[in-house]
Amino acid sequence: MSETAQLPLIDSDAETHTLPPVHLDQFEGPLDMLLHLIRKQKMDVFDIPIAIITQQYMDMLEVQDDLDLEMSGDYLVMASSLMQLKSRMLLPRPEIDDEGNSIDPRSELAAQLVAYEQYRLLAEALNERPLMNRDVFTRSIFPEADDVERPLAQADLDALLVAFRQVLKRVNGEVRQQIFTEPMNMRAQMAFVLQRLQHSSMQLDELLHHSPGREALVTTILAILELWRQQSITVLQGEHFGAIMLLARGEEA
Amino acid sequence: MNLLTARIEALLLASDEPLSVQKIHVLLLSSTSTEPHSEDSLSADIQHALIKLESDYQTHGIHIAQVAGGWQLRTAPEHAELVQRLWQVKAPRLSRSALETLAIIAYRQPTTRAEIEALRGVRVSSQMLSNLQERGWIKVIGRKDVPGRPHLFGTGKQFLIDFGLNGLKDLPDSNQLMDHDELNPALSQRTLQQSASEQESANEQNSEHQHGTQ
Numbered sequence: 001m002s003e004t005a006q007l008p009l010i011d012s013d014a015e016t017h018t019l020p021p022v023h024l025d026q027f028e029g030p031l032d033m034l035l036h037l038i039r040k041q042k043m044d045v046f047d048i049p050i051a052i053i054t055q056q057y058m059d060m061l062e063v064q065d066d067l068d069l070e071m072s073g074d075y076l077v078m079a080s081s082l083m084q085l086k087s088r089m090l091l092p093r094p095e096i097d098d099e100g101n102s103i104d105p106r107s108e109l110a111a112q113l114v115a116y117e118q119y120r121l122l123a124e125a126l127n128e129r130p131l132m133n134r135d136v137f138t139r140s141i142f143p144e145a146d147d148v149e150r151p152l153a154q155a156d157l158d159a160l161l162v163a164f165r166q167v168l169k170r171v172n173g174e175v176r177q178q179i180f181t182e183p184m185n186m187r188a189q190m191a192f193v194l195q196r197l198q199h200s201s202m203q204l205d206e207l208l209h210h211s212p213g214r215e216a217l218v219t220t221i222l223a224i225l226e227l228w229r230q231q232s233i234t235v236l237q238g239e240h241f242g243a244i245m246l247l248a249r250g251e252e253a
Numbered sequence: 254m255n256l257l258t259a260r261i262e263a264l265l266l267a268s269d270e271p272l273s274v275q276k277i278h279v280l281l282l283s284s285t286s287t288e289p290h291s292e293d294s295l296s297a298d299i300q301h302a303l304i305k306l307e308s309d310y311q312t313h314g315i316h317i318a319q320v321a322g323g324w325q326l327r328t329a330p331e332h333a334e335l336v337q338r339l340w341q342v343k344a345p346r347l348s349r350s351a352l353e354t355l356a357i358i359a360y361r362q363p364t365t366r367a368e369i370e371a372l373r374g375v376r377v378s379s380q381m382l383s384n385l386q387e388r389g390w391i392k393v394i395g396r397k398d399v400p401g402r403p404h405l406f407g408t409g410k411q412f413l414i415d416f417g418l419n420g421l422k423d424l425p426d427s428n429q430l431m432d433h434d435e436l437n438p439a440l441s442q443r444t445l446q447q448s449a450s451e452q453e454s455a456n457e458q459n460s461e462h463q464h465g466t467q
Contacts, residue, residue: 028349029375073374115372122360123352125425132415134344135330136318138269162387 024064030078031116033060038113045110050089054082085109159237160204160228163244164221167208189216189223197233197248204244257281258302265306271323274299321413322420351381358391359412359424361443363405365397382406390415 027033037056038045061075088095088105097103130136196202208220224246227233237244254262277299303324307317316329327334337344354377356368369375369465385391389411394401407423418424 028353030372031374078374112372116374119353119356119360119372120349122424122426123349123356126356126359126416127347127352129416129418130330130427131344131347132417135341136316136327136417137333137340138325138327139337158392160388165383165387170266215267228282 022060024075028120030057030075031113032120033057033075034078035113035117048106048110050082050086050106054079054086057082074237081109102232160225160235160244163204167205167221168214168217174235186219186222186226189219190227193220193223193227193246194232194248197246201245201247204246207246255302258306261299261302262306265317265324266328268325271319271321271325273323274303276323294307312378317420318417321410322418325414348381350375350378351385354381355385355390355408355412358385358406359408359421362407362421363397364407365403365405367403369406388415 024033028034034053034057035045037043037053043049044052058079061079069233085105094102095105098114132138193207196207204224208217224233224235228235232249234247234249236247237243260281264272264280274296278296281295281299299382301321303317305431307319307324310317314329314332315326318325318327332345348372354369357372358364361368361372366382386393390407391406391412392409393404394407395405397405397424405427412418413420
């Protein structure tokens with residue numbers, strides 16, 4: 001019998017290793033849970049007793065009475081990986097790779113666990129830094145956009161999408177009385193937007209405000225994106241998360 | 254306080270984003286009341302003034318921090334609770350999933366959603382990603398040239414500002430991060446000895462089981 005193995009690989013007496021029940025809610029996923037089991041029992045992540053860990057993992061899954069459907073997929077994948085690992089460890093001869101070196105079937109899992117733990121620690125380190133609007137605050141005393149001509153810069157797609165998302169969120173909560181039976185035509189909407197912008201430049205919010213209902217809103221948004229892509233209009237933004245300005249090409253802001 | 258420092262201090266207060274030495278330089282040059290300096294010495298003088306300001310402000314309720322390649326005035330962290338009361342907002346708590354995702358993107362950028370999911374061992378929700386994008390902490394910086402052409406994510410400038418970092422190289426413990434590929438050879442070395450002896454004991458136990466109570 002070897003002295004180097006601290007815990008037997010196959011343990012018929014599983015009772016000695018049962019742990020108090022915990023809810024999966026406190027874990028970020030199967031890796032998090034496995035790490036918890038390993039660290040709590042002071043196991044060596046480079047020498048995981050697969051049979052014990054697999055049993056404990058399965059036990060924990062079994063006592064969950066309300067498994068989130070989305071999460072359960074990830075947990076079940078890990079369950080089958082563990083069971084496969086367990087059977088690989090039972091092979092009479094050690095596995096060898098292409099060069100004839102003996103490989104440990106657990107090394108990939110161990111690597112995954114160590115990597116995940118690293119990022120978990122890094123995430124904690126990030127959270128410990130003084131965070132804007134939680135630990136530190138700045139105050140911009142910039143005058144309102146109406147009073148002062150703020151130089152506008154080219155907005156990027158990200159900023160535009162953020163603005164669209166916010167408008168859509170607002171509309172989703174509103175109930176419209178009128179029902180429009182005409183299907184929205186994107187080309188028509190593009191012409192409409194361009195026409196309005198020829199008249200005068202507008203803020204994004206203003207332009208979208210006139211679109212009744214979600215379908216019209218989405219069509220208008222698509223029209224704006226297409227016009228932007230075609231470079232028929234210019235999209236500008238003064239400050240981060242600030243109002244977005246639309247102009248017809250060739251016009252000054 | 255000398256004139257240069259005073260003017261820099263005024264600029265810092267009036268700016269709503271970190272000001273770089275270069276930007277301050279340009280602003281001062283365009284002002285007619287700036288004394289003649291040589292190009293190089295003005296930048297150096299600005300730099301010195303900022304460093305001195307930073308150290309002077311250490312004892313104040315507001316600090317000057319070097320973030321995102323520029324300098325910014327911000328309240329000292331000790332007074333966080335007080336300011337929160339003034340603003341009447343409770344600071345939103347960052348979820349562990351958001352932080353882990355953010356950490357992975359910050360340290361491994363550019364990275365894809367699939368890589369993030371592989372590292373975390375769980376699916377990454379689109380909502381969380383768009384939340385991080387809305388804060389300006391992450392952005393799509395391109396597409397990976399593989400089938401499916403997935404988005405590549407990286408951190409945005411706001412990430413540096415909000416977490417008080419001057420650049421990505423200032424990420425905590427970035428030098429200690431083990432490369433994913435380094436991990437595997439390190440592991441096979443350590444487990445080589447043990448796996449051999451374990452297979453032996455496993456075989457012994459296995460044969461015992463078969464002959465015994467089975």
